[in-house]
Amino acid sequence: MLLSKDQLIDLYRKMYLIRRFEEKCAEAYTQQKIGGFCHLYIGQEATAVGSLAAIKPGDYVFTAYRDHGHPLVMGSDPGKIMAELYGRSGGICRGKSGSMHLTDVERGFMGGHAIVGTHTALAAGAAFASKYRNEDNVTLCFFGEGAVNAGVVHEAFNMAVLWRLPVIFICENNRYGMGTPVERASAIYDIAQKGCAYDMARFHIDGMNVLEVYEQVKKAVDMARNLSVPTFIEARVYRFMGHSMSDPSHGHYRTKEEWEAQKKQDPIANLFNKLSKDGVMNEEMKKEIEAEIEKVVSDAVAFADASPWPGQETIEEDIYA
Numbered sequence: 013m014l015l016s017k018d019q020l021i022d023l024y025r026k027m028y029l030i031r032r033f034e035e036k037c038a039e040a041y042t043q044q045k046i047g048g049f050c051h052l053y054i055g056q057e058a059t060a061v062g063s064l065a066a067i068k069p070g071d072y073v074f075t076a077y078r079d080h081g082h083p084l085v086m087g088s089d090p091g092k093i094m095a096e097l098y099g100r101s102g103g104i105c106r107g108k109s110g111s112m113h114l115t116d117v118e119r120g121f122m123g124g125h126a127i128v129g130t131h132t133a134l135a136a137g138a139a140f141a142s143k144y145r146n147e148d149n150v151t152l153c154f155f156g157e158g159a160v161n162a163g164v165v166h167e168a169f170n171m172a173v174l175w176r177l178p179v180i181f182i183c184e185n186n187r188y189g190m191g192t193p194v195e196r197a198s199a200i201y202d203i204a205q206k207g208c209a210y211d212m213a214r215f216h217i218d219g220m221n222v223l224e225v226y227e228q229v230k231k232a233v234d235m236a237r238n239l240s241v242p243t244f245i246e247a248r249v250y251r252f253m254g255h256s257m258s259d260p261s262h263g264h265y266r267t268k269e270e271w272e273a274q275k276k277q278d279p280i281a282n283l284f285n286k287l288s289k290d291g292v293m294n295e296e297m298k299k300e301i302e303a304e305i306e307k308v309v310s311d312a313v314a315f316a317d318a319s320p321w322p323g324q325e326t327i328e329e330d331i332y333a
């Protein structure tokens with residue numbers, strides 16, 4: 013389970029890629045190159061990066077609408093993701109998904125889902141398909157704590173346990189569903205305990221610590237792959253930005269003091285400090301990675317800027333008849 017030096021550095025690189033890519037998204041949004049809804053993952057990078065390090069090609073990943081980071085980590089082309097956010101024809105879904113419905117089926121990234129909670133049922137379905145076909149693939153399903161009171165989530169939990177499905181449900185508890193604190197939305201705050209009703213393996217983790225995320229999610233992934241059982245993980249995180257681009261970073265629902273204190277727990281800076289203390293990374297390597305990512309991100313923006321708008325003739329393509 014121990015990660016090699018290269019794997020540790022790769023965790024840093026991937027978290028930094030999400031961070032810089034999304035900072036560029038915010039910039040492009042304010043320049044009106046991106047329109048509509050746009051939810052940033054900044055602050056929560058460790059949960060996606062640590063979890064995705066624990067799976068293998070062929071596995072399936074579902075998430076909600078805070079979905080730019082997952083395909084980036086799974087190897088989707090950053091230029092095509094940025095072009096998708098711009099709504100251009102060079103986008104990963106040819107400009108038809110926008111920010112919230114990014115999908116890259118070839119890489120097992122099954123989206124990008126905007127209706128809160130519903131994709132947990134789709135994830136259970138994907139896990140059912142793997143089991144039915146005798147394939148050893150597992151499914152990771154990410155969602156917010158705002159989803160856990162939705163009926164569909166409980167239907168998915170029940171089916172997952174009843175049918176022993178190889179799925180890991182990862183609730184990213186960032187404390188707020190839009191502007192509603194979890195205390196005002198959920199009868200219990202220890203979200204992991206919602207797995208009790210279904211006797212599902214369950215625990216919470218520090219979702220801001222990429223190494224802890226990797227280790228704990230790996231255990232659940234191994235159980236799913238080897239024993240075909242689901243797990244429910246509550247990853248405690250904090251989003252540094254507003255709910256979406258139309259919400260200021262600390263808004264009226266959380267105090268500036270809380271936000272500032274949480275920002276000091278930056279998962280990327282914390283990983284660098286740990287790796288430099290352990291002699292795995294130094295300032296020079298950090299600068300090299302930053303320069304490398306800067307080029308990836310500016311190339312992505314250039315690709316999106318140059319990508320044409322979809323033609324009107326495509327408007328009726330890719331829809332059910």
Ligand SMILES: Cc1ncc(C[n+]2csc(CCOP(=O)(O)OP(=O)(O)O)c2C)c(N)n1
Nearest residue numbers: 078126127128156157158159186188189190
């Ligand atoms: C079924 C449904 N109800 C309401 C909404 C409106 N809505 C969009 S995001 C959101 C908050 C969800 O919060 P959470 O699940 O905690 O995810 P986070 O945004 O914190 O990542 C709500 C209520 C929706 N998209 N779908």
